[in-house]
Amino acid sequence: MNILGYIFVFIGALFYALGGLGMFRMPDVFNRLQAGTKATTLGTIALLFGIGLLNPDWMIKILLIIVFLTVTNPVGSSTLARAAYISNVKKDVEKDELKSLLNGDDEK
């Protein structure tokens, strides 16, 4: 159980590292958010689950935290991405079907 727990903890930590690196390396804010969110959410799930395995008493509470973070993290990222889009951050895209929804009234 302990070893399994630590494996999860390690995986989680690695995804955290990956998330941070992605945040750093990706070229624009949307890509950064993508990398960051995916990696840290999985990282959280793995790390916290690992700790739950290491401390079975805490498991329920930890699952709650996992649920909480798994909901808030993507919602936060989406919100931020939308905000970034609206605030006209430079976007390096070929195709943009979002314009009609969000910036429709801005085009003059």
Next chain:
Amino acid sequence: MTDIIVFAIIGFGAFFSILRLIMGPTVADRAAALDTMNVIITGLIVFLAHIFENSLYLDIAIVYGALSFLETVVVSRYLEANKK
């Protein structure tokens, strides 16, 4: 020993998000970096609970997570409100 390594790896992730936080270049970038960093820190607090063998840190983690989410939303709404 394991704990230290885990710590170091998490720290690695936090470090790069802080780097992005400093470098920007836009407010959105910084907010994204901060958001990522906050998630990492939340995880870190849970990990600390394990290290100190004290479940009280779990409550702190929830509070921290909630407040960091709030922060992301506030920044987002601010960005939207101040579109150029």
Next chain:
Amino acid sequence: MSQYLYIILMLVGIYGLLSQKNIVKMIISLNILELGLNLFIISTGYISGSNAPIIIFENDTNFVDPLPQAIVLTAIVIGFGVTAVALMLARNIYKKNGTLEIDEIRGEDND
């Protein structure tokens, strides 16, 4: 040693108040001062090798000094309230003067 750092943080706040002429920057300086102070207060309660003062096991009394923590809790909340009022004032000052630079604000002194 971290106590030194907190004092330096307070000094940074003081330096900010000495050198800044922008309303918001002054509020920030004030908050830095308070932050340093709050950390300093907590640090005065620290005792090497002791735990957070929450009784989990019977007869465990190897705790850090809890009083500074209680005090800091109060100080933080008070600081929050003051900052809220300060920001609202800043908003009103901006509304009235169109600027947050102290040098550009109209004097309000009654001779």
Next chain:
Amino acid sequence: MINPILLVAIPLLAAFLSIMVKKLSGVFLFGVSLFTAIGSFFIENGSYVIGGWKPPFGINLVVDDYSFLILIIVNILFFLTLLNGMWDLKKNETVLLVTLAGVNGIVMTGDFFNLFVFMEIIAISAYILASSTEKYYSVFKYLILGTVGSSLYLFGIIILYGTAGTLNMADLASKLPEISNSVKVLAFTFIFSGLAVEAKILPFNSWVRGIFGNSNTLTGPMFSTVYATVSAAVVGRVFGQILTIDTNLIYAFITLTLMTFIFAESAAMASKNLRSILTFSSIGQAGLIITMFLLGGFYAALIQLVNNAFAKMVMFSIATKTYSSNEDDDIDNLAGIFRKHYMMGLGFTISALSLIGLPLFFGFYGKINILQTAFATNMWIPAFILIGSIIEGIYYIRLLVKLWNPGKEGDESSEEAGTSYTILNGFTVSIIALVVGAVFVVAGITPEFLVENIEKAANSLGDINTYLSSVMGGI
């Protein structure tokens, strides 16, 4: 007899209730302030512990002759201020109720950190009250200095806690001899600085000009009497009784307070608006009163405290009323206004003459006690005090002569030459002014009836042992 905690709890309860029933908030305010004004007479000496936790572990409120006197004064002043300022309440009923709780708490508290909390309650309430004049930058300045001050104060008491391990005043007073000098110098300097902001001591007092100088009929009397009395009284308690300074640091403080007195009186001399003159006069008086506290002249300090509080009550009420009626308080434009408002003029004049310490008025009794105290220390302090007093007398006389005598220099004084200004809603003020004036005159001739309690208060402030045994119960 009532429990003194009610003087804090009832206003606070009323404050919390008042936001739910907005319509009744005015009733709450006047009712509760009347209650505390009367109730303050019915409290008994002793140490009242909160929650039953004995000092130094719990927080205690101390009622001795000193806090008793201050409470009575403050609560009466508060009530009178409300009567005077009811036209300028501007939705501040709840804030005023909180203020009332704060001032009663800070006067009684026996704990340094609790004092900080009450200080902040009063300060934030003050920021909000002051905002009603819409001079936001002045309030901002007050807020910054006030917060710096309270941070310094907190730093000071934490240093003492880090050294002596207690926050209780009595406990700390008894542990004071064990604390090393360098810590004392540091902590006392910061604590003094913190209190000096509210107490209006130079150079911590630059906020006063914008706040007092722009005050309305509510804030002017409120700040210049209630707040002034409380802030000076707190310095008296802290540095007169608890943290007695046995080093040369006292001279650093006295230098500041004396400078405050003389500098502010000079600034008043150089002012031409009524409220501004009274502002600097208030600063000067604060300097004088606190000098007395620091010199150990509690009796003189308290007499002057009472004298100043009631005199400023009358003068600031009239000054702010004048401003609110005419949107101007340049004394040149107000020449002869007292001719129109005889009763207010009389009250104002008696108050001013009492403040500058002329015989037949109560203030003279204060002046001779001040000189007695000052002379007991050294030859220079009374000389400085007298120089400041001369300046003070000159600008008050100039003010009175102008306000009583219409017309220009060189012309016979005549009604026709008088100002076109009038003072509106002056009835309450007139009554207050006349009553205060009458008391000043009677007490100026036979001070006995007034000074008995002041003397008891001064004695209790000078007697740390009784304080300690009252609080610590002989621990």
Next chain:
Amino acid sequence: MKRIIAILLTVAVGIFIFTGLYGEDSDFKAFGEKNISDTVANSYVDKNVDADRESPESGSANVVTSIVVNYRSLDTLGEVTVLFVSALGVALLGGFLKEKVTFSVKPGFILKNGMKIISGIILITGIYIFIHGHLSPGGGFPGGAMIGSSFLLMYLSDEEFKTKITAFKIMEGTAGSLILIIGLAGLSIGGYFLYNFLPNGNVGDLISAGIVPILYVLVGLKVGSEISNLLGNFLNGEVE
């Protein structure tokens, strides 16, 4: 030049503080070298402030909480009052502006609907935290802060969310009044204001520590409503 003076003065103040605190003849306790038995806090930890009381005299497992809500409860009452007044002040100051903060952009679907889930979780967690304030870290203030932040999130994420300031005012007023009423009840029952007149129970139990958790819940509700009010006033700019 001004900068140099500012730096010099700051350094002078720094030297003043450092020599005062850490100079040779200073007896200020160095970092970490404090001895708790030198302080009044020793009795808080040992829970033996008053020999006459039942043992344990404070049922709170969290010693900080027992200080905040029991031994030094008047401070706490004071600090909620500070927050109360600042909320009021923000409202009054906002009244002078006579305008409302409006969002030019409506909140997105994801945020809007995400929040209708998330704020529920945050709210119940906040309540959980201040109900457990006497047992775990946190308490009334962090719990209250969570309620306040949940309120802010709802406001930010839903343009139709009407700030129910009156409701919060009632909650704020009621919670504050109840604190005082409990305090006054203590005065009439035990002779002391804010006297803990309920049994303490076992340290670590949810229902323990007498009036402490009740007070802390009230503090939490009050802080929560105060922060909510404060934010509402800040954003709304309207009084009443």
Next chain:
Amino acid sequence: MALNNIIIQGLLSSLIVFFLTKFNKKVGGFFTIIFSGYLFFSLLSYQNSAGEIFDLVKFGEFDISFITSNYAWFFSMILSLTYFLVSFFNPYWMKKLINPAAYNLLFMLSMVGTLGVFYAKDFLTMFIFFEIVVWASLFIIPMGKSRKSPIIYYTISSIGSFSMLYAIFYLYNSFNTFDIETISSAVISNPNEYIFVFFLMIMAGLTKLGIFPFHTWLPAAHGSAPHTFSPVLSGGLVKVGGFIALIVTAVIPSFNIFSDHLQIMGVPFENYLIMVLGGISIVVGTLMAIKQDDAKKLIAYSTVSNSGYILIGIAMVDQVGFAGGLMHIFNHAMASGAMFLSFAGIAYRTGTTKMSELGGLIKRMPLSFAAYLIAIISLAGIPPMSGFASKWLIFQGLSSNGMMFLAFAAFFGSVGSFMYVFRPLSAAFLGQLSPKHKDIKEVPFLMQIPLIVMSFLTIFFGIFPGVMLKYIGKIQETLGIDGIRLDGTKIFASTGMWDSLVVTLVFGLGFVVAAVLFFMSQKAKKVDQMDTYTSAEFIHDPDMYHYGKNYYASFENSYGNKKRVEILFDAIAMRVHEFGSMVKSWFFGKSISVSIFWITLFFALVYFWGDIV
């Protein structure tokens, strides 16, 4: 009537007249006559009382009490008489005053104040009543023409009174008492300490007397006070300063205390310095008086000059000059009172006191003219008026000690006073009657009473100075000085003797001769002012040709009209004002950073200070 009751009644009477005047102006005015007369006559009986103690109130831990003495009685008589006589003018002035009720209240209050000063048993009591005198009289002054002069008055007074207060508390700190008698015996053993007290305390006397350089308030205040109050200020209140000087130099025996110190021509240098100031005041007062156009200002400067005489006499503390000084207090009170009152009468009738607008009033107001004439003869020190006696004594005292500078000053003052008192006489009473004043009448009867009484007393004590000097001799003995030697109407000084009766007879003879000559040679044709046919030119503005204008043009040109002392005081006031403005900009400016700067500077200073001490 017990003294304390008299004082209390006096205080109450001031309140009563206040309300009476509110009720009816004229009634209030009459009552000031009744009350001040009552005080005067009540005090008459204390002529021979000494050492009787009367307690007034307990003031905290201090007793406010009075003690009788012959010098106190002497002063109180002069002052209460002056007030009483002046009060006869009050009913007529009520309608001219903007605030008659306050005037009457302050009038009575200041009167009681002076009495309190004289009978004070201790310094605290003395100071209290001294201050009452100051502030009560202070608020009367702006009821006249000036709002600035009361400030000058207060400033200079408070410099004096605060110096005295400092000295009083200095003494209290040393001896733990305010009692004058106790202190005067205690300071004998501390001569060097007393120097300090001596100079500080006499400041109050100097400022009140209007001694150079503190004389500037006199022309300002006396010149612009309501006309009926100027005689009180000049004839009465100034004398309170003389009393303070008496206390410091004679009641506390400065001669004995300073007997070991440097002596200049027989007096300790401390006393000599004071006398020198008196001498300078005589000269300055005279020179300034000569060129005043406003009669009231002129009389005010003459008061400066006469205060100089009084001070010299009192500071001499000897057998002759001291007696002269005390007597001059009375003489000057009567003379300047009469002068001011006669001009008050003129102002009552004509509305002005400017000499260039007056003239020829002798025909319309002969009684006022006579009173004025007698007063100026007295002031100029010409026999047979009482002023001659006191000036002669002072001069004798000076010359016998060989104080030539001061003797010259006294002589100069006498000659100069001829010039300046003659100017209003000729300008207002003699010469051409202005067409504006054709129909004016002599003042009403009630207002004539004080003029008659003052003139009578001036003549009476001129002929029989011994009556007063006898009492003064007793005062001298009380104070441990040799009493002045008298023998019937003969008065003895060290260098000479003078029989007032003989002198009076000689002067009376001369006057009769002159009168006969005058009436026998009435050949000159009277020319009306407007009768200008001789030069065939029409006069548009008769005032332009008034010979009261530029009366002493040659003198005025020789020393100009620069008031150097006023300029000095103005400059000091300006500096205080500038300092105040500087305080406002340095410590109360807009910038928050500046405040923080001072705060941190304070910490830095405490740090360095803590190291040094």
Next chain:
Amino acid sequence: MKKFLSSFVTFWVIWTALSGFETQEMIVGAIASLVLAFVVSQYLNFSFNLSIIYRVFVFIFVYIPVFLYKMLLSNLDVARRVLSPKIPLNPGFVKIKTDIKSKTGKLTLANSITLTPGTMSVDVDDQYIYVHWIDVKGEGIEDYSKEVSGSFEKILGGIFK
């Protein structure tokens, strides 16, 4: 009423998760949940009936495994992109169609899209989800929808309506 009960149950479950199964805690939790539900349920989107038991079952045992698998893939994809020296990208904003009507369902779908390979939901309107796609493949709304949300749409459509 439905919202109230749903909220109450949700709160109580969360409370219990936080506190553990103790009688005292459960009772206090029930009271707290009841009060909270009373105050805020109208502002929240907790609304379900008894079929929730079945749906949660599906959610946990069908949806979550799929989701976790996809997420793992997505992270490997992220790792590939982040770690490769030259980051291969073809980013774009595209919209995809969804038939799910339930708001919570759409939200879950959007979140799932965010957490799965290369895509991130930015906004949602009536029937479209707007997505930022690191590497846009295909052409037209059909292609996109299938590529991005295909398997989730099916499962979630079973759970939410």
